[in-house]
Amino acid sequence: MARRLLQIFLYNEGVRIEWRSELFMLTVDLTPNLTGVTISGDIEDLQQLVDAFHFIVADEQDKDYAYYASMCIRVLGVCYDVRHASMGDREATLVENGMNRDLMKFHKLVTAEHNVYYRCRVLLPEMMFVMLALNQLAVRRAIIVSKQKMGSISLRHPLALWDEEISVIRMFQAQFAKALRMALSEQSYVRWLKLMNDDIVSVSSMARQFLDVLNLDWLEWSREKRAKQLVKLADRLTRYHADPDYKEILQVVMEGAREFGVHPSDMELEGFHYPDEETIIW
DSSP states (O other): OOOOOEEEEEETTTTEEEEEEEEOEEEEEEETTSEEEEEOOOOHHHHHHHHHHHHHHHHHHSSTTHHHHHHHHHHHHHHHHHHHTTTTEEEEEEEEESHHHHHHHHHOOOOSSEEEEEEEEEEEHHHHHHHHHHHHHHHHHHHHHHOOGGGGGGSSSSSHHHHHHHHHHHHHHHHHHHHHHHHOHHHHHHHHHHHHHTTTTOOTOHHHHHHHHHHHHHHOOHHHHHTTTHHHHHHHHHHHHOOOHHHHHHHHHHHHHHHHTTTTOOOOOOTTOOOOOGGOOO
């Protein structure tokens, strides 16, 4: 789909003023085997998302950085892939933009009939975690812009409702939700939405190794099993404290961190390694 432009020309005392607003056209689609998602858009779409990521994550100079650091690193991991996609380092495809020879002749233009869209892929558990992290970071951003420490209520403050960075993040999340809706029944989708948007959900303290295990397990499963586990995946991410596997992983990580005198996030689980992306059947 071509990027659409809205233009309004105002005349004030003979001065011509042009106002232009570009619509966010980024898309998120499930991969054929439900291994992950494909994020695609033109260079401006992707750069707009990258900028929003950098605005919304906590900075190392922020007083609350330690609280958000672990999940911000995962968000910036997706941001890294999006940024490199915008640089042409991932995949590219041509999309018709509605232009043809007759329109070129009418507008007296010589231009391409296709736009270049760039793409990158993210594993589904990783993407679902990032959606939850962005929920928390959107609240944090709302508190900052509204200057009112009111938790999620701050999202309804006028300054937060119309904040550009929050809006871009919400559009990104909406595209992901749209993709999931196509893979779930209506009942399952409603349940998934409730899990993903519960105000009490916080993933800032989740041991990162648990997410790595979820990612690697997901890669081992068939498409059929993944389809049946989409809501269960959200349940495990949002209620990780009660997950038996999480408790076991956390115990191993904490014991290892004490033994070697390192931070828990620096611990690696033995035998867990990500495959090369080229070998993943998406």
